[in-house]
Amino acid sequence: MAKDSRQIEGGLFPRKVVPVLIPMPAERAYSYALPEGVDAGPGQIVQVPLGPRLVSGIVWDGEADVINPDKLREITQVFDCPPIVEPMRRFIDWVSAYTLSPPGLVARMALRAPAAFDPEPMIEALRLTDVRPERLTAARERVLEHAGNGLAWSKSGLAHAAGVTPSVIDGLAKQGVFEPVKLPPPPVVAAPDPDFSPPALQAGQREAAEALRETVAKAGFSATLLDGVTGSGKTEVYFEAIAEAVQAGRQVLILLPEISLTAQFLDRFHARFGTRPAEWHSELAPRMREKVWRQTAEGQVKVVAGARSALFLPFADLGLIIVDEEHDPAYKQEDRVFYNARDMAVVRARLANIPVVLASATPSIESRVNAAQGRYQHLLLESRYAEAELPDLKLVDLRRHAPARGGFLSPVLLKAIEETLARKEQSLLFLNRRGYAPLTLCRVCGHRFECPQCSSWLVEHRFREQLQCHHCGHTERTPNACPSCGTLDHLAACGPGIERIAEEADRHFPDARVIVLSSDMMGGTKRLRIELEAIAKGEADIVIGTQLVAKGHNFPLMTLVGVVDADLGLSNGDPRAAERTYQLLSQVTGRAGRTGRKSHGLIQTYQPQHPVMQALASGDPQAFYERETDERNRAALPPFGRLASVIISAATRPEAETHARGLRAAAPVMPGIMVLGPAEAPLALIRGRHRFRLLVHGERGRDMQGFIRQMLSRGPKLRGSVQVQVDIDPQSFL
DNA sequence: AGCACGCCGACT
DNA sequence: GTCGGCGTGCTC
Numbered sequence: 001m002a003k004d005s006r007q008i009e010g011g012l013f014p015r016k017v018v019p020v021l022i023p024m025p026a027e028r029a030y031s032y033a034l035p036e037g038v039d040a041g042p043g044q045i046v047q048v049p050l051g052p053r054l055v056s057g058i059v060w061d062g063e064a065d066v067i068n069p070d071k072l073r074e075i076t077q078v079f080d081c082p083p084i085v086e087p088m089r090r091f092i093d094w095v096s097a098y099t100l101s102p103p104g105l106v107a108r109m110a111l112r113a114p115a116a117f118d119p120e121p122m123i124e125a126l127r128l129t130d131v132r133p134e135r136l137t138a139a140r141e142r143v144l145e146h147a148g149n150g151l152a153w154s155k156s157g158l159a160h161a162a163g164v165t166p167s168v169i170d171g172l173a174k175q176g177v178f179e180p181v182k183l184p185p186p187p188v189v190a191a192p193d194p195d196f197s198p199p200a201l202q203a204g205q206r207e208a209a210e211a212l213r214e215t216v217a218k219a220g221f222s223a224t225l226l227d228g229v230t231g232s233g234k235t236e237v238y239f240e241a242i243a244e245a246v247q248a249g250r251q252v253l254i255l256l257p258e259i260s261l262t263a264q265f266l267d268r269f270h271a272r273f274g275t276r277p278a279e280w281h282s283e284l285a286p287r288m289r290e291k292v293w294r295q296t297a298e299g300q301v302k303v304v305a306g307a308r309s310a311l312f313l314p315f316a317d318l319g320l321i322i323v324d325e326e327h328d329p330a331y332k333q334e335d336r337v338f339y340n341a342r343d344m345a346v347v348r349a350r351l352a353n354i355p356v357v358l359a360s361a362t363p364s365i366e367s368r369v370n371a372a373q374g375r376y377q378h379l380l381l382e383s384r385y386a387e388a389e390l391p392d393l394k395l396v397d398l399r400r401h402a403p404a405r406g407g408f409l410s411p412v413l414l415k416a417i418e419e420t421l422a423r424k425e426q427s428l429l430f431l432n433r434r435g436y437a438p439l440t441l442c443r444v445c446g447h448r449f450e451c452p453q454c455s456s457w458l459v460e461h462r463f464r465e466q467l468q469c470h471h472c473g474h475t476e477r478t479p480n481a482c483p484s485c486g487t488l489d490h491l492a493a494c495g496p497g498i499e500r501i502a503e504e505a506d507r508h509f510p511d512a513r514v515i516v517l518s519s520d521m522m523g524g525t526k527r528l529r530i531e532l533e534a535i536a537k538g539e540a541d542i543v544i545g546t547q548l549v550a551k552g553h554n555f556p557l558m559t560l561v562g563v564v565d566a567d568l569g570l571s572n573g574d575p576r577a578a579e580r581t582y583q584l585l586s587q588v589t590g591r592a593g594r595t596g597r598k599s600h601g602l603i604q605t606y607q608p609q610h611p612v613m614q615a616l617a618s619g620d621p622q623a624f625y626e627r628e629t630d631e632r633n634r635a636a637l638p639p640f641g642r643l644a645s646v647i648i649s650a651a652t653r654p655e656a657e658t659h660a661r662g663l664r665a666a667a668p669v670m671p672g673i674m675v676l677g678p679a680e681a682p683l684a685l686i687r688g689r690h691r692f693r694l695l696v697h698g699e700r701g702r703d704m705q706g707f708i709r710q711m712l713s714r715g716p717k718l719r720g721s722v723q724v725q726v727d728i729d730p731q732s733f734l
Numbered sequence: 735a736g737c738a739c740g741c742c743g744a745c746t
Numbered sequence: 747g748t749c750g751g752c753g754t755g756c757t758c
Contacts, residue, residue, distance in 0.1 A: 020758080024735055030758035051737070051757045064758090071758055105735080336735090 017072065019064040020048055020057040021092075023108035025101075030057075031064035033074045040075065043083030045117050047076045056117060058084055058107055079117035082297045084110065084314050087352040094347055101337040109312040109337065113293035115286075120294055122182035125152040126169065131176040139164040140172060152181050188291045189278045192303055194243035196274035201240075205233050208379045209240035212357065215377065216244040216320055221350045225326075225371040226359040228381025229390060230590030234359045235265075237381065238322050239272045241357060242303065246273075250319025250354075251302055255341055257330035258282070258307040259551050265305065273303075280306030280313060308333060308341030311348060318352050321345050326358035326367055327583055342367075361590065362583040365576075365632065368625050391561060391592045391599035395608045395617045407504050408496040413562045413602050414508055420560040421512055421541055425597070428555065429501055429544045430588045431564040434470070434518045436462035436500045437493035440478075447484035461520075462499055501564055502544050509542065517545035550587040558592040559599040566605040566613065579628060582612045582621065589616070 018040060019029035032048050040046055044059040054076060084092075092110060096103035128147045133140055142162040147153055159166045172178055201209055208226065215222050228234045245252045256265065258281055266276045278292045278301045292313075295301040299316030306313070308331050323331075323345050331341040342358065349356035358367055358376070371378035401410040409417075409429075420427045437460045440449045449458040451469035458467035460478060468475045481488045493500070502516045515531055528548075535543055538557050543549065569581050585603065593599035605613050615624035 017758095022735095022758085024757075026757080028758095032758060048758080053736080055735095067758060073758060108735085 015074075017064045018075075019060040019062060020046060020075070021060050021107040022048070022050060022055060022057045022104045023111055024050070024055070024104045026104050027102055028065060029060040029103070031067050031072060033072050035074050038075070038078060040078045041083065043085060043089055045079045045081050045084070045111070047079065047117075049073050049076060056111060056114070057104075058089075058111070060103075061089060080119050081117045081294075082299075082314075082316055084297075085316065087318075087348075088314055090351045091344075091348050094351065095337070095339060095344055098347075099337055099339050105337050106312075109309060110314055112309070112312070113290045116290040116293040116297075120185040120291065123154065123185055125154050125181050125183045126158065126173060126178040127152040127181045129176060129179050133172055133175050133177050139168045143168060143172060144177075147178075152183055185291075187300055188288065188295055189301060189303075190275040192242075192246050192269075192273035192275050192277070194247045194273065197272055198243070199236050199239070199272065201236060202233065202383070204381050204383055205237050208381055209237045211377075211379055212237060212241040213244045215355050216241045217248070219248075219319070219354065221353050222355045222377060223346050223349065223370070223375065224355065224357045224377040224379055225363055225367050226357055226379045226381070227363050227371070228359075228361060228379075229383075230361045230587065231390070231594060232361070232381035232383060234361070234381060235268060235324070236272075237379075238324075238357050238359055239269070241320060241355075242322065243273070245320040246302055248319060250317050251296070251299060251315045252304070252320045252322070253310060253313070253315065253318060253345075254303065254305040254322045254324065255308060255310060255331070255345060256305060256324050257328040257551070259330065260325060260328075261305060261307060264554075269303075269305065277303040277305040280304050280310040282307065282309070311341050311344055318348075319354050321349050321354065321356040323356065323358045324360075326360045327362055327364040327579075328360075329580070362586045362621075365579055365625065365628050369629055389593050389596075389599070390619065391559075391589055391601040393589055393601040393603060393616050393619065395613050396602050396604045397608045398604055398606050408501060408564055409504055409508070409562070410604055413604060416560055416600060416602055417505075417509065417542065417562065421509060423559070425559040426535070426538070426540065426555065426557045427542045427560040427562065428549060428558050428588075428591060429498075429505065429542065429562045429564055430546075430549060431496060431498050431501055431544070432547050432568055432584070433459075433495075433497045433565075434461075434520055434546055435459040435468065435497035436503075437495050437497055439494040440467065440491055441494060442482035442484060442487065443490045443492045444487040445482060445485035447482050459497065460493055462493075496564065498544050498546055505542050505544065512541040513539065514542045514544065515540040517543060517548055519546065519548050547584065549591060550584055553591075554594060555591050556594055558594075559597050561589045561592045561599075561601040563588065563601070563603040563605075566603045566616075567607055567610075570607070570610065570612065575632070578610075578612050578624075582615055582624060585612070585616055586621075 015033040015036070016039070017031050017033050020032045021029045030048075030050075032046075034040060040059045042059055042061045045056060046059055047054050047056050056079070088110070092103060092106045095101075096106045099106075126147075128144070128150070139162070143158065143164055146162045147158055153161075155166050155169050159169055162168075169178065173180075208228075212224065212226070215224060226234055226238060228237075242252050242254070254277065261279065261281055266279070270276050278296070280289075280292055284292070292301060292304065296304060297314045297316060304310055304313060304315075323342050326342045333339050333341065342364075346356050346358075360367070363371070367376065370376045396410050396412045398410060401412045403410050417427045417429075439457045440460050441447060449460075449467055450456065451458055451471065451474050456469060456471045458474075458476070459470055460466075461468055462478075465478050466475050467478050479491075482491065498516055498518055502514055505512065505514050515535060517528065517531060521528060521531075532553050534540060536554070536556055543555070543558070549555075563585055566581070566585060569584075570577055589601040589603075592601060603613065603616060607613060608617075611624045611627050615621040
């Protein structure tokens with residue numbers, strides 16, 4: 001440790017100086033002096049003065065920087081809190097280096113529970129003494145009866161149990177019948193019981209579960225891809241791995257995409273382990289957040305189910321990580337610290353020397369490749385659970401089976417809906433586009449309605465009589481007259497949205513009960529839950545939905561799925577477009593066929609030869625995955641090269657584009673750097689500023705950061721900011 | 735990330 | 747003449 005000497009009244013008092021990571025984007029830990037008689041080792045959470053305020057930080061490893069002694073300030077408090085363990089500290093360092101973000105910002109994610117660093121207050125409780133009351137009333141008798149088991153009770157708890165008012169207990173306490181005792185705060189969740197309700201597993205499941213249990217029992221780092229079609233019982237299988245880890249007394253983290261963290265999942269866990277896991281997500285109430293954080297750090301909470309940020313919880317003794325739906329793009333965080341929680345989970349597991357399980361029905365290309373190359377253990381669940389059977393999928397070639405003029409449902413799909421209605425079964429129509437129509441134009445002058453802020457098309461929402469920009473949230477009232485030429489009632493809606501599909505379905509099947517589900521639905525999540533329950537009870541015949549219907553929710557009565565436009569999203573410049581489309585459509589069509597009844601899927605497309613469509617129709621994605629892997633290999637995209645994206649933001653779109661062009665032109669100057677062109681999010685409006693994103697392929701992110709700074713300093717002065725984000729690179733961390 | 739300092743437009 | 751916008755810089 002560095003020593004600082006300070007002259008105080010003629011004497012020399014050396015003070016111990018330690019590095020402290022501050023929740024702020026500084027490149028290094030700051031140096032702070034420890035007050036005399038106080039010690040704090042690496043991992044200890046402390047409070048330090050920073051400018052005019054006090055912040056909390058983590059004492060870091062290594063030597064503190066030697067700084068100007070006049071600037072050196074003292075740690076103001078060492079919290080009574082378990083220190084952040086060594087593997088977690090190495091994890092923070094690793095994520096910082098990998099994502100090119102300052103370590104303090106990464107540490108900040110681990111300290112997201114401001115009031116949790118002080119111990120939870122003890123609970124005031126009462127315990128029966130040997131003293132008996134002078135006069136015994138009926139109420140007092142009931143209280144004594146309930147409290148007679150030797151346990152301590154909270155005042156209100158005992159009053160409630162005995163059916164008396166708290167004043168009865170006050171009276172008894174005054175006479176010394178009860179003595180006050182302090183109890184430790186109650187755990188947020190009960191301890192899970194690994195033997196609570198072991199499931200009866202099917203043949204395929206049993207072997208996979210056995211393999212996972214062995215992996216967990218062996219301990220040590222390993223990564224396993226648990227790959228099984230929808231409905232094959234992946235959850236039951238990884239629950240067995242969890243049971244093994246819990247049995248060994250270690251902690252478990254289950255990562256889920258935010259949207260999958262539903263009551264349904266928690267109930268399933270409860271059914272298996274007799275208690276719910278602790279939850280961790282953005283909606284958690286602050287008080288609860290603190291309790292979960294604290295009890296996780298103390299090792300009291302054994303299982304946490306959480307969204308991606310749960311990866312930064314300070315587990316005392318983490319023994320297993322599960323990443324469910326590992327392909328889900330929601331694992332990517334794209335602000336401040338850019339990371340993919342799935343990949344970082346593998347890193348955390350490696351640094352903690354524990355197993356990690358990645359589960360998905362439609363694994364990402366990266367994970368497939370890692371499994372194929374033997375980096376990950378590969379467990380395959382091939383058959384569907386119980387009577388559930390995958391729907392048989394057929395492509396509908398829209399060139400041959402064109403919908404009627406002004407419509408979007410082909411005769412083939414309409415006939416299938418009709419037959420499904422006749423059998424009194426449910427149909428699901430999927431279209432990943434909210435609103436009525438994605439483009440509105442004037443039939444007289446050709447004027448297109450564009451967003452005044454970001455120049456993308458405005459989407460008509462006919463039900464709300466609004467035009468909305470799905471990029472920046474701008475809305476305006478749908479006008480009657482063209483704002484350009486003034487002609488009345490000559491506006492034409494182009495292309496379909498789910499509202500328009502609902503209109504078409506109503507027209508063809510006026511007696512059918514149609515429900516529209518989308519994320520912008522009036523009434524929010526509460527209304528959505530009600531609608532979902534109604535659907536499950538059979539109170540709808542045709543469900544029309546966006547992306548939202550692909551996730552989590554089960555529709556037990558659904559026997560037909562129609563994909564209205566399977567080509568949507570295939571040509572948006574995203575290098576993962578094909579993969580995403582395949583995953584999305586597999587999940588949507590997987591919603592059907594859980595009834596035991598024969599179910600069907602019809603996929604409308606103009607490109608029936610496209611590898612995605614072929615993979616869906618054949619039910620065998622192997623060829624598609626191989627082809628996609630080859631393509632990426634050729635383009636040096638993940639998983640084969642390090643990929644970074646540069647985000648340029650500027651005040652206007654032309655400005656952003658100018659800078660983007662400049663960067664692309666300058667890229668060849670820098671050896672090893674290749675700019676691949678606008679992709680993934682070609683244009684997005686964030687806080688009123690235009691952003692232009694390029695994917696850059698290069699080996700060393702930090703070099704690239706320097707290169708971009710240099711390049712921009714040579715060119716015209718940039719208005720706006722440049723950020724470099726390193727995207728996935730699963731090969732470099734194993 | 736916060737928060738202060740500092741330099742140019744519309745206003746009590 | 748001030749109040750207030752956000753650009754730049756600093757925090758052990």
